[in-house]
Amino acid sequence: xxxxxxxxxxxxxxxxxxxxxxxxxxxxxxxxxxxxxxxxxxxxxxxxxxxxxxxxxxxxxxxxxxxxxxxxxxxxxxxxxxxxxxxxxxxxxxxxxxxxxxxxxxxxxxxxxxxxxxxxxxxxxxxxxxxxxxxxxxxxxxxxxxxxxxxxxxxxxxxxxxxxxxxxxxxxxxxxxxxxxxxxxxxxxxxxxxxxxxxxxxxxxxxxxxxxxxxxxxxxxxxxxxxxxxxxxxxxxxxxxxxxxxxxxxxxxxxxxxxxxxxxxxxxxxxxxxxxxxxxxxxxxxxxxxxxxxxxxxxxxxxxxxxxxxxxxxxxxxxxxxxxxxxxxxxxxxxxxxxxxxxxxxxxxxxxxxxxxxxxxxxxxxxxxxxxxxxxxxxxxxxxxxxxxxxx
Numbered sequence: 001x002x003x004x005x006x007x008x009x010x011x012x013x014x015x016x017x018x019x020x021x022x023x024x025x026x027x028x029x030x031x032x033x034x035x036x037x038x039x040x041x042x043x044x045x046x047x048x049x050x051x052x053x054x055x056x057x058x059x060x061x062x063x064x065x066x067x068x069x070x071x072x073x074x075x076x077x078x079x080x081x082x083x084x085x086x087x088x089x090x091x092x093x094x095x096x097x098x099x100x101x102x103x104x105x106x107x108x109x110x111x112x113x114x115x116x117x118x119x120x121x122x123x124x125x126x127x128x129x130x131x132x133x134x135x136x137x138x139x140x141x142x143x144x145x146x147x148x149x150x151x152x153x154x155x156x157x158x159x160x161x162x163x164x165x166x167x168x169x170x171x172x173x174x175x176x177x178x179x180x181x182x183x184x185x186x187x188x189x190x191x192x193x194x195x196x197x198x199x200x201x202x203x204x205x206x207x208x209x210x211x212x213x214x215x216x217x218x219x220x221x222x223x224x225x226x227x228x229x230x231x232x233x234x235x236x237x238x239x240x241x242x243x244x245x246x247x248x249x250x251x252x253x254x255x256x257x258x259x260x261x262x263x264x265x266x267x268x269x270x271x272x273x274x275x276x277x278x279x280x281x282x283x284x285x286x287x288x289x290x291x292x293x294x295x296x297x298x299x300x301x302x303x304x305x306x307x308x309x310x311x312x313x314x315x316x317x318x319x320x321x322x323x324x325x326x327x328x329x330x331x332x333x334x335x336x337x338x339x340x341x342x343x344x345x346x347x348x349x350x351x352x353x354x355x356x357x358x359x360x361x362x363x364x365x366x367x368x369x370x371x372x373x374x375x376x377x378x379x380x381x382x383x384x385x386x387x388x389x390x391x392x
Contacts, residue, residue, distance in 0.1 A: 028219065028220045028223040028224070028296075028301060029210075029216035029217075029219040029220050029223075029299075030299045030300045030301070033211055033214050033299060034298050034299055034300070035160055035163070035164040035211075036160035036161050036163075036164045036165060037160060037211050037295065037298045037299055038156045038157045038160045038207075038208040038211050038212065038295055038298075039157055039208070039291050039294050039295050039298075039347070039386075040157070040161075040294075040298075040386045040387075041298045041392065042164075042165070043392035044386060044387070044390050044392045045111075045114050045115075045161075045165075045386070046392075047390050047391065047392050048063075048115065048385055048386055048390065049114060049115045052115055052385075053115075058371045058372055058384050058388055058389075059384070059385055059388060061371070061372045061384075062371070062372035062373070062382060062384040062385035062388065063115060063385055065372045065374055065382075066108060066111065066112070066381075066382045066385060067112060069108065069374075069375070070101075070105075071101070071104050071105040071108035071109075071375070071381070072105075072108050072109065072112050072121075073105075074120055074121070074124050076102075076105055076124070076128070078098075078102050078127065078128050078131035078132065079095070079098035079102065080095075080098075080099075080102070080131045080132045080134070080135035080136055081094065081095035081098070081099070081135065081136065082135055082136060082137045082138070083095075083136075083137060083138050083139075083140055084096060084099050084136065084138075084139050084140070084144075084147060084151075085139075085140045085141045085144075086139065086140075086141050086142075086143035086144060086146075086147040087141045087142055087143055088142050088143055089143075090143060090147075092141070096143070096147055099132070099136075099147070099151045100147070100150050100151050100154070100377070100378055100379070101377065102128050102131070102132060103128075103132075103151045103154035103155050103158070104154050104375060104377070104379075104381050105124075105125075105128055106125045106128040106129050106154065106155065106158035106159075107125075107154050107155075107157045107158040107161075107381060108381060108382065109121045109122070109124045109125035109128070109158070110122065110125040110157070110158045110161035110162050111161065111382060111385070111386070113125065113161070113162075113165075113166060114161055114165055119166070119167075119168055122162060122166045122168060123168070125158050125161075125162055126162060126166075126170050126172075128158075129155065129158060129159060129162070129172075129176050130172045130175075130176070132155075132179065133172060133175045133176040133178070133179040134172075134175070136179060136183055137183060138183065139183075139187055144187060145187055145188060145192050145194075145198060145202055146192075146194075146198050146201060146202070148183075148184055148187040148188050148202070148205065149188050149198070149201035149202035149203075149204065149205045149379075150201060150205075150378050150379040151184075151205075151379075152180070152184040152185075152187075152188055152202075152205030152206075152208070152209060153201065153204045153205045153208055153288075153291070153379040154379055154381070155176075155180065155184070155208075155209075156180065156205075156208035156209050156211065156212040157208060159173070159176060159177075159180075159212050160208075160211070160212055163212075177212065177213055180209045180212060180213060181209075181213055181215075184205060184209055185206060185209050185210075185213075185215075185218060187202075188202035188203070188205045188206045188209075189202075189206050189218055189221060189222060191203065191225050191229070193246065193248055193249045195273065195274055195277070195281065196229055196232065196233040196272075196273045196274065196285050197233075197274060197281050197282070197284040197285035197288065199225070199229045199246075200226070200229055200230070200233065200284070200285045200288035200289060200292075201284060201285075201288045201379065203222045203223075203225055203226040203229065203288065203292060204288040204291045204292050204379070206218060206221075206222035206225075207219060207222045207223065207226070207292050207295055207296070208291075208295060210222060211295060211299065219299075223292075223296065223301075226292050227308065228246055228247075229246060230289050230307075230308050230311055231244045231307060231311070232244045232245050232246045232273070233272055233273050233274075233285050233289070233311070233315075234270065234271075234272050234273075234289075234311035234312070234314060234315045235267045235268070235269065235270070235271045235272070236269050236307070236310060236311060236314065237268070237269045239267075241267075242254060242257050242267065243257060243261065243267055243273070245257065260273065261273050261276065262274065262275070262276035262277045262333070263276060263333075263334075264276045264332070264333060266331045266332070268318075269314050269318070270314035270315050270317055270318025270319070271318060271332075272285060272286070272315055272318075272319070273285075275318075275319065275332075275333065275337070276332075276333035276334075276337075277338075278337075278338035278339075278340065279319060279322075279323060279337065279338060279339045279340050279341045279342075280338075280340040280341070280342060282315075282319060282341065283319075283340070283341045283342040283344040283376075284342075284344075284378070284379075286312065286315050286316060286319065286341075286344050286345075286348070287342070287344035287347070287379075287380050289308065289311070289312050289315070289348070290312055290344070290347040290348035290351070291347060293308055293309065293312060293348070293351065294347050294351060294387075297351070304351050304352065304355075304356065309351075309352060309356075312348045312352065313348070313352050313358060313360065313363075316345055316348050316349065316352075316360065316363040317360060317361075317362050317363055319341055320341070320345065320362040320363045320365070320366040321362040322337055322339065323339055323341045323366055324362060324365060324366055324369075341366075342376045342380065343370060343373035343374050343375065343376055343380055343383065344376070344380055345363055345366055345367045345370070345373075346367060346373055346383035346384055346386075346387040346388055347383055347387045348363075349363050349364065349367045350387045350388065350389065350390055354389055354390070354391065355391070371384045371388065372384040372385070372388075373388075
């Protein structure tokens with residue numbers, strides 16, 4: 001009997017030990033979500049507001065840039081559609097640009113509200129969100145997952161600011177939440193086997209939406225998928241001779257991996273899966289990694305202290321040095337790079353350099369050179385204002 005009991009105890013302990021990583025992974029979502037908590041926190045916003053009101057740079061210039069943009073126009077007329085149809089490279093483009101830019105405008109107006117306390121901007125943000133939540137039903141055609149990821153990254157940022165900082169009312173916030181839950185989340189939560197920037201952007205949307213909805217199950221699923229994809233997007237020498245892969249893609253030979261990495265067969269730390277495609281798409285992936293890490297930090301989990309932070313640091317540094325003009329070696333992308341990284345460095349640079357004290361010479365130079373960083377008109381906006389040298 002004692003042997004049987006002992007065996008049962010050992011079996012239970014072994015089973016528990018084996019299950020422990022899964023239990024820890026399922027623990028990613030906070031017990032209580034922090035709000036506003038999608039890429040920017042209240043303390044970050046308060047810092048930015050204080051700097052703008054003091055006329056300090058670069059925040060005042062970033063604020064002026066935002067307020068002069070088309071996205072802060074109080075006369076903006078939303079253009080919602082029941083069906084947004086986006087083909088490859090947004091061709092056809094039936095509502096694709098309108099949706100993305102209305103979502104950025106809603107976020108822009110929410111930021112403008114927070115800094116100015118002029119409730120016309122809050123009401124405009126609400127009007128844009130209400131217009132879309134009353135109409136949209138689906139995304140179709142080949143770019144539907146990516147389009148949903150892009151627009152779905154901006155909507156919850158706007159909604160978080162309005163719901164948790166605006167002192168007025170938002171009568172249709174429940175309808176907006178239903179839109180995110182039924183139209184956006186199902187389209188992004190299961191990810192994509194396309195180029196890595198797709199799934200990273202989709203997980204950014206899924207994480208942000210999960211925070212707004214306080215959906216712990218979806219948050220955990222999105223973070224887990226993100227961790228796998230981030231590891232497969234940015235190479236570290238510690239990964240081994242070949243980059244990590246996403247199991248569902250069946251990249252089970254060297255030839256398949258090289259092909260997926262745009263023909264690049266020499267792997268060095270900081271290289272991304274799309275470096276040899278172009279820096280613009282690479283920038284989308286890097287930006288999404290930084291946004292998810294930042295949202296996770298606000299929600300109480302430090303992804304910057306994991307391989308995610310190291311991959312982000314190395315990807316920023318590697319791409320930045322070539323964006324700044326360093327000669328391209330013969331072994332890299334056939335000695336030819338298509339530059340255009342975009343306004344994507346502020347969030348990661350602030351987290352890793354300013355908060356953690358890591359030297360990032362090339363990233364710092366590029367970040368400061370590009371200030372104020374503006375918007376890429378897809379899903380990145382005003383990060384010099386919200387993240388530039390922000391200690392919070």
